[in-house]
Amino acid sequence: MGIHVIKMPDIGEGIAEVELVAWHVQPGDVVVEDQVLADVMTDKATVEIPSPVHGKVLSLGGKVGDVMGVGTELIRLEVEGAGNVAAGAPPVTARAAPAPEIAPARAPAPGPAAPAPKPVEAPPPAPMPPVAAKPAAPMTRAPGEKPIASPAVRRRAFEMGIELRFVPGSGEAGRILHEDLDAYLARRGAAAPAAARYVERHDEEPVQVIGLRRKIAQKMQEAKRRIPHFTYVEEIDVTELETLRTQLNERHGEARGRLTLLPLLARAIVQALREHPQINARFDDDAGVVTRYGAVHLGIATQTDGGLMVPVLRHAEARDLWSCAAEIKRLAEATRAGRASREELTGSTLTVTSLGALGGIVTTPVINWPEVAIVGVGRIVERPVFQQGRVVARQLLNLSSSFDHRVVDGADGAHFVQAVRRLLESPALLFVE
């Protein structure tokens, strides 16, 4: 038997460190070749790390949320034969964490690309970490009785917002130990007592902001910190557009795929941008340069299980409606499945965000920094409208668009949205160029 150490592989693109976002194995698990061990995350893409060998997991090199350098020890396996390190060699990194610390997290999106584990030897269930395996220690305290804990434990609990009276103590005389706090944290929320409807609740759940959530948080903070936003909302009569869309779908839906509003909007944006190039730009404010782009790489804000991601519809200006529609559909599916490549997730020059049927009256979208504008699409509702003195039913849609006021003046933003409105309200203009 030998020891095989797998180091954090070089993901490419000059990335020096990656964030560990999920473990698929635990110490004691038997893994087969190509079985996915862990998910790591680079700037945007999540990458699965497969096992190159058969073996048994001895220890994990980090815990979920750790940022690990390329080349540090990711996992240690026991394998047949010699292995790749001398037995008993110390871990390469000091970060080899003791196994019980790892929370058994499931990957958010394993994806169909993951190599299927060979069916021959199903891995035995991972032994639970010792603390969790211990049944919840019986509360030795009567209700209302003061919990026993050392000053250090009390301070730590207070800092974490934990009421010690809810924490079972496993120590002598029911004393609450640091381990009890850890165990309580790990399983909190799992075993809430059957709640009456009007019981006061004092539970709190700390949710670690890691992985994609951390990236989103950083990006949003950066955008709001750097960019003075202004938002311009306009109501658009899409009755004609919807009629056209319905007809196109009736006529070409089967052969070319169905159209949603998005490809039509994309086309209108592409055309409006010709006269408003300052909108399709990225502002490097550190260098003080706004770069305007001929190409329209349209970011499509997409909700996934893990959080918000923005795949990019490349060269929207060179695509017809159906090509747009097909590409948007493909990107959305790939992104939700976690298969979108890094290229497909970077490089947008302008972003569209649509809440679809959820899209309230007004939104104040946050610009996808370093871009300078974002177009938010609301929902379409039928409303009574005065037309030549008569009340008629019309399909109305609100566009809520935000602009970087440092480089886009109010008038410019308004002109751009009005141009889009003209195109959408008289859709024939989309085809007369």
Place this chain on the structure above:
Amino acid sequence: MDTQLLVIGGGPGGYIAAIRAAQLGIRTTLVEGEFLGGTCLNVGCIPSKALIHLAGEFDKVQRYASENALGIRVQQPGLDAAQAVRWKDGVVRRLTGGVATLLRKHGAEVIDGWAEIVDGKTVDVRSQRPGGMQTRRITCEHLLLAPGSAPAALPSLPFGGRVISSTEALSPASIPKTLVVVGAGYIGLELGVAYRKLGAEVTIVEMLPQVLPAYDADLARPVAASLRRLGVTVQLRSTVLGLNDSGNAVRLRDEKGAEREIDADQVLVAIGRRPRTEGSGLERLQLDMDGRFIKVDSQCRTSMRNVWAIGDVTGEPMLAHRASAQGEMVAEIIGGAKRRFEPAAIPAVVFTDPEVVAVGHSPAEAEKAALDCIHAHFPFSANGRALTLEGGEGFVRVVARRDNHLIVGWQAVGPEVSELAAAFAQSIEMGARLEDVAGTIHAHPTLGEAVQEAAMRALGHSLNV
């Protein structure tokens, strides 16, 4: 804002808060009108311990001047009271100087002056300057009230003339021939015993039926016995009526209802301390009160935002170490940490002869708290070290829960037992069981062995009794 944190009062609460705050990078200003170190360092804990030590040494030598068990022979000793006070003052100066150095070292500004609170963020400080009194207005983000307490006066015996407080008693010009001490609490007993050892005829008058009324009878008994041995007269269940007409004796009504007079060159009124919640414009803040104390929550917040209070103005027990712990906590909260004041126990020590220490619940207090407890004591008469210190009286007592043996209280009376406070408090804070203490090897020959033996005895297997 002139400063982030303004601390009023340089006692053990205020100066600790200022040092900790300055350590945390908070701009801190401390205003003290009298002396840094407050009551504790200047007219309380430290000078009284110096006086008690002095009296103890003098008493020892005096005993050696006559027939004694140790066989020591000395000539009749004398006492230079002025030199004794100089020595005590030297100790005090060294400590208060240390406080000033620490504050300076950590960058806290100290203003020598009296604070007059204008509002929750503004304080006028009056200072004596070469050109006369000067007032400086300081604005702050946080205001920390640590004004401490002062000796409480007795309406029938107002301070002045022969009637003195502990402050004056700690700097005697000479030792009075006769001293009447009103109040047999820890201050009255500590000073009464010290004066007795320095040669005064001491009578202690107490309204309640025992000395050290805050402690249980078992703890008070060895102290009362020692008072008898030292020749201190104790008048229990007696009420002081005032001075007699010529002002050279204290009139009192004794337990039988009879009026008597006791000659007194000096009368020490030691009936307790009152929080300094009046003056310095504190009333102007209209803070919520809790009886005579400022009401604070578990983080020492008062009813006004960013106005904090610590120490004796916030309630019992009025002890320096409580104030310091609160001060440190408030500084850390202002510095952004999550903290609250939740000690399992606050130890209390009395430097009588023998000394007394109490941490946590006594058996009676445990019963009152509806805890089903067992308790056991180990007598110092069975402790080798106590006997070598000529201190075979007293005991260590432990109180623990019957069901899980969790220790909820420790008390001891005996020679030098104040030092046991550390072990007592630690075992309670850590949630120790009797088995934990019984299973810890205690060094022989020390008084601490009695701690282990008490725990063993509570478990039913004492080895040395």
